[in-house]
Amino acid sequence: MDGTSGERAAIEVDEFLPHPPAKVWRALTDPDLLARWLMPNDFKPVVGHRFAFATRPIPNVDFDGTIRCQVLDLDTERLLRISWGGGSLDTTVTWELVPEGRGTRLFIRHEGFDLDDPVHAFAFRGMGSGWRSHVLRALHQVLTEIP
Numbered sequence: 226m227d228g229t230s231g232e233r234a235a236i237e238v239d240e241f242l243p244h245p246p247a248k249v250w251r252a253l254t255d256p257d258l259l260a261r262w263l264m265p266n267d268f269k270p271v272v273g274h275r276f277a278f279a280t281r282p283i284p285n286v287d288f289d290g291t292i293r294c295q296v297l298d299l300d301t302e303r304l305l306r307i308s309w310g311g312g313s314l315d316t317t318v319t320w321e322l323v324p325e326g327r328g329t330r331l332f333i334r335h336e337g338f339d340l341d342d343p344v345h346a347f348a349f350r351g352m353g354s355g356w357r358s359h360v361l362r363a364l365h366q367v368l369t370e371i372p
Contacts, residue, residue: 236353240361243328244368250302252367264292270305272296288312288343303309309335313333313344319365 264278282290298306316337
């Protein structure tokens, strides 16, 4: 999307993980494991649960380091969708797990960025590269470390 006419942009990631869906699901929904590859949190895999991620504040874009979230949808070992808000951001993140051979195809969609808003554009650029590099590398590492 180009950010015009009120359209919202999305970050989309498609990654093969050489681990079964049950193991990937555990890494997505166990708060201790989630903290190891994403951020410290008080997550619970319950629709409606409100929780927060804690990260580094970015004062120049009015971000205090707290990402306020709510579990919007959950289908065990298949789908997790959460709201993702911090500063002026009001977005959603969806993780979809699809069995593939002996592993899992993980689709991540972080959507709702208004690219006409400088703060949203800044977050879109930063998180776009972050989801694809740092976050996926950390997730791969955690998956190799857990039984």
